Every structure is written in structure tokens, then in C-alpha cells.
Amino acid sequence: xxxxxxxxxxxxxxxxxxxxxxxxxxxxxxxxxxxxxxxxxxxxxxxxxxxxxxxxxxxxxxxxxxxxxxxxxxxxxxxxxxxxxxxxxxxxxxxxxxxxxxxxxxxxxxxxxxxxxxxxxxxxxxxxxxxxxxxxxxxxxxxxxxxxxxxxxxxxxxxxxxxxxxxxxxxxxxxxxxxxxxxxxxxxxxxxxxxxxxxxxxxxxxxxxxxxxxxxxxxxxxxxxxxxxxxxxxxxxxxxxxxxxxxxxxxxxxxxxxxxxxxxxxxxxxxxxxxxxxxxxxxxxxxxxxxxxxxxxxxxxxxxxxxxxxxxxxxxxxxxxxxxxxxxxxxxxxxxxxxxxxxxxxxxxxxxxxxxxxxxxxxxxxxxxxxxxxxxxxxxxxxxxxxxxxxxxxxxxxxxxxxxxxxxxxxxxxxxxxxxxxxxxxxxxxxxxxxxxxxxxxxxxxxxxxxxxxxxxxxxxx
Numbered sequence: 001x002x003x004x005x006x007x008x009x010x011x012x013x014x015x016x017x018x019x020x021x022x023x024x025x026x027x028x029x030x031x032x033x034x035x036x037x038x039x040x041x042x043x044x045x046x047x048x049x050x051x052x053x054x055x056x057x058x059x060x061x062x063x064x065x066x067x068x069x070x071x072x073x074x075x076x077x078x079x080x081x082x083x084x085x086x087x088x089x090x091x092x093x094x095x096x097x098x099x100x101x102x103x104x105x106x107x108x109x110x111x112x113x114x115x116x117x118x119x120x121x122x123x124x125x126x127x128x129x130x131x132x133x134x135x136x137x138x139x140x141x142x143x144x145x146x147x148x149x150x151x152x153x154x155x156x157x158x159x160x161x162x163x164x165x166x167x168x169x170x171x172x173x174x175x176x177x178x179x180x181x182x183x184x185x186x187x188x189x190x191x192x193x194x195x196x197x198x199x200x201x202x203x204x205x206x207x208x209x210x211x212x213x214x215x216x217x218x219x220x221x222x223x224x225x226x227x228x229x230x231x232x233x234x235x236x237x238x239x240x241x242x243x244x245x246x247x248x249x250x251x252x253x254x255x256x257x258x259x260x261x262x263x264x265x266x267x268x269x270x271x272x273x274x275x276x277x278x279x280x281x282x283x284x285x286x287x288x289x290x291x292x293x294x295x296x297x298x299x300x301x302x303x304x305x306x307x308x309x310x311x312x313x314x315x316x317x318x319x320x321x322x323x324x325x326x327x328x329x330x331x332x333x334x335x336x337x338x339x340x341x342x343x344x345x346x347x348x349x350x351x352x353x354x355x356x357x358x359x360x361x362x363x364x365x366x367x368x369x370x371x372x373x374x375x376x377x378x379x380x381x382x383x384x385x386x387x388x389x390x391x392x393x394x395x396x397x398x399x400x401x402x403x404x405x406x407x408x409x410x411x412x413x414x415x416x417x418x419x420x421x422x423x424x425x426x427x428x429x430x431x432x433x434x435x436x437x438x439x440x441x442x443x444x445x446x447x448x449x450x451x452x453x454x455x456x457x458x459x460x461x462x
């Protein structure tokens with residue numbers, strides 16, 4: 001039995017055209033102007049709708065021990081929420097503690113994920129220590145397990161952060177393996193000293209989180225990464241870039257030949273620092289690192305996304321409850337678990353505030369929310385496109401739907417939404433995972449356990 005999607009307008013990063021799509025097994029087998037259904041086929045009428053390749057979120061934290069607590073989602077809750085929002089594949093972060101062996105962390109993440117996800121997924125492997133033993137384990141994880149990307153933190157000194165010597169050797173190792181290194185770019189020492197000064201001065205509320213990591217600190221971290229990438233000829237990917245100053249550093253590096261890619265987040269396009277300054281402790285809902293910036297940065301990021309200078313739009317989904325977890329930092333903003341729940345909302349918010357407003361054309365929308373992630377992280381053309389032989393991850397999208405985001409109706413496991421009350425103008429009406437319908441009209445109808453951990457190609461070598 002096949003799956004036939006009829007009468008839709010197919011959109012890729014370079015094309016828009018009307019055609020039918022036929023899926024057999026788990027892949028797309030035919031694309032033509034008119035395809036007749038066979039007996040027993042499942043059909044989807046996409047009249048008046050777009051058909052997009054399944055969207056890919058390149059930055060999530062599903063299982064995450066962090067700041068004395070754990071992220072609230074599981075691979076089951078997160079994958080359902082992702083699919084309802086049109087995301088058919090995500091890249092989570094496997095993060096060992098500095099004293100933990102990478103192979104042990106990898107086993108832990110596999111235990112949490114395998115058999116529990118309704119959509120496909122993979123990991124970035126965090127490097128929180130780099131010695132000879134770690135290098136051998138990382139080599140195995142890249143070459144034998146297909147985890148073709150690393151993550152380094154230029155922040156969180158004394159926890160996840162790596163010193164410069166280890167950053168240098170991590171980048172050299174990644175270059176030799178063809179892996180790309182993703183990086184949280186801030187200056188860890190400056191953040192730590194600013195935090196100490198603020199707390200000592202009695203400035204303990206969530207609104208002071210911003211002052212502990214101003215834009216110049218992110219810019220310095222971004223420039224720092226670019227220097228090391230230039231010295232090692234490694235490919236690097238700046239995660240969650242939030243401001244003009246950091247973007248300028250990345251663009252200057254690209255001009256001199258550094259192999260650099262840039263990601264921003266949906267929250268940096270739509271929220272600003274005033275959200276973290278809300279009265280009482282309400283601002284804690286919006287504490288994340290880097291912090292929400294001055295509103296003037298939003299136009300800069302939108303323009304860079306439109307011009308494809310920023311490659312990907314992600315979430316950094318980090319789901320912590322407000323009532324029971326964010327309150328850990330009630331008297332000290334440095335103890336507020338960082339992050340915002342956003343995995344379910346990224347695609348609809350980007351369509352509503354990007355495509356519907358004219359900030360983005362449809363092709364760029366697909367490029368930054370799906371295709372670039374697939375290309376950068378070794379999944380293309382299996383994912384991120386609509387072509388014969390690609391996985392049948394498809395999103396039939398209704399541009400005429402109207403609704404609002406609310407914690408009362410979302411499928412993420414947290415007790416609040418960072419986008420409470422935000423209107424959406426469009427949503428997926430049908431979502432498929434490798435040829436199986438997983439979502440219909442906002443309801444999950446798929447199979448938990450269908451999602452696979454994907455082996456990826458290491459494409460960033462010589």
C-alpha cells in the first residue's frame with residue numbers, strides 16, 4: 001500500500017510547482033503532475049495547501065541534566081510535539097559531564113531515546129573534555145555510530161566549558177574526521193566575573209541575567225571560535241546567535257575564508273529583553289543563554305535570514321517548568337535553569353511572522369527550517385528535500401488556519417509557554433514520517449517508536 005499526496009503546491013529551497021507525490025515503503029518514489037491512486041493506497045488531498053519537506057530542528061535538548069535538575073520532556077512527548085508542529089527530525093545534544101566518558105553518555109542518551117521517539121533524530125556529541133582517551137571514543141562515535149558533529153561550550157566554566165587547549169585539539173580532531181563542531185559562543189570568564197559582581201551587589205533577579213552576558217561577551221566568544229577555526233581549518237557552526245555584534249564577527253570570519261555556519265533561534269526573532277524584565281519572578285520564564293536582546297537586533301537577524309547569511313532557524317528547546325524548576329533561582333538568577341520550550345511552535349511562528357509578513361519567501365522558509373540543517377549535518381538528500389529517493393517526511397501545510405499558542409493546548413511537557421497568546425496563521429494539516437501519517441489536523445496519529453536514530457555522513461573533511 002502506498003501513500004499519495006495530490007493537488008498540493010510543492011515548495012523546496014529553489015522551486016515552487018504543483019504536482020502529486022507518491023510514496024512507497026519509506027521513500028518518495030514518484031513525482032508527477034497527475035498520479036492515479038492504486039487499490040489500497042492512502043490518499044491525502046492537499047488542494048489549497050503547500051507541501052513542504054519535513055522540517056528539521058538542529059538544536060534541541062530533550063534529555064538534559066542541567067543546573068541541578070532535568071529537562072521535562074521525554075523523547076515521546078517531545079517527538080509528538082515536534083510532529084504536530086511540522087518538525088519530522090531533530091538533532092539532540094548528548095552531553096557528558098566533564099568527568100564522564102563520552103561512551104557512557106552516549107549509552108545513556110540511547111537508553112532514553114531508542115524505541116521512544118515518534119520521529120527520526122540524531123545527536124551532536126558534546127566534548128566537555130579532550131584527552132587521548134576521549135579522542136579515541138569520539139573517533140568511534142563519529143566513524144561507527146554516524147554522529148558527525150561535536151559541540152563545545154565557550155561558557156559554563158567549571159561545568160561543560162572547555163579551555164582553549166582542549167578547544168584547539170577538539171577542532172583538529174573534528175577536521176581529521178570530517179565532523180563539524182557546533183559551539184556555544186560566549187566568554188566564560190567574563191560571564192563568571194560579571195555574575196559574581198551582580199550577585200554581590202544584591203542584583204539577584206532574572207532581569208540581571210542579561211547584564212551578566214551582554215552582547216559584547218557573545219561577540220568575543222564568536223570571534224574567539226573563528227580564530228581557532230581559522231588556525232585549524234575546521235568547519236564550525238555557531239549555535240543560537242542572538243545579536244548583531246556576534247553576527248558581524250561571524251561574517252568577518254567568512255569573508256577571510258573561515259568555514260563557518262550560523263544558527264539563530266525563533267525566540268530571538270520574536271522576543272526581546274523586556275520579557276525577562278517582567279515584574280515579580282515572571283521574567284524567569286525567559287532566562288536563556290545568550291539572553292534575549294534589545295529589540296533592534298530582530299530586524300538584523302530577519303534580514304540575515306532572508307539573505308541566507310544565517311543558515312538555520314532552530315529552537316534550543318530546553319523545557320523546564322516555571323513553578324517547580326525555574327524557581328530554583330528565586331533568590332539568585334545564576335541558578336535559574338536556562339532555556340525556553342519552543343519545539344512545537346518554531347515552524348508555525350516562522351511561517352506566521354516570516355512568510356505571512358513578507359519577511360521571507362517560501363523557498364527561504366524551507367531552506368532555513370529544513371534543508372540547510374540536512375546539508376550541514378550530513379542528512380541531505382535523505383532529509384530536507386522533496387525528490388525521488390528521499391525519505392517520505394512531508395508536511396501538508398494549511399496557510400489559512402488561524403489559532404493561538406497556549407500552554408493549555410500545547411503538547412510540550414512544561415507548565416508554561418514562552419509564546420503564550422501569540423497568534424499563528426497556518427499550521428500542518430498532515431505530517432508524515434517516512435511514509436506513515438503521523439499527524440492529522442493538530443492531532444498525533446502516528447507510532448511511538450517509529451523514529452530512528454540516524455547515522456550521518458561526515459562531510460566536512462578535506
